[in-house]
Amino acid sequence: MLHVVPLGDAVEHTADDDCVCGPTAKPITRDDGSIGWLMIHHSLDGRELTEDDQ
Template sequence: MADLHVTPAGDRIAHDTRGECVCGPTQTPVPTDDGTVRFLAVHHSPDGREYGAG
């Protein structure tokens, strides 16, 4: 599960940031200054506007 989440503003669906989200978010490891790694989840909109569509 990711530590940090980015979700589309005003989306048509509710994004689950506590479990398995239906949008299939992309999770990326992010190294921190203290040497630990946190995970960033970028949630996707159903209309694909983060890719320039819709």
């Protein structure tokens, strides 16, 4: 499982499912066809309101 954590956020994130931000799990298909999980942590400083999707 890979965690994507926002840097410089208002809170410190923990690399687990119980993080205060309520991370979202996203299934990712690996090159060998197996499924891995990407845990996407959410910022709590509101940056998503001003950032564009890339």
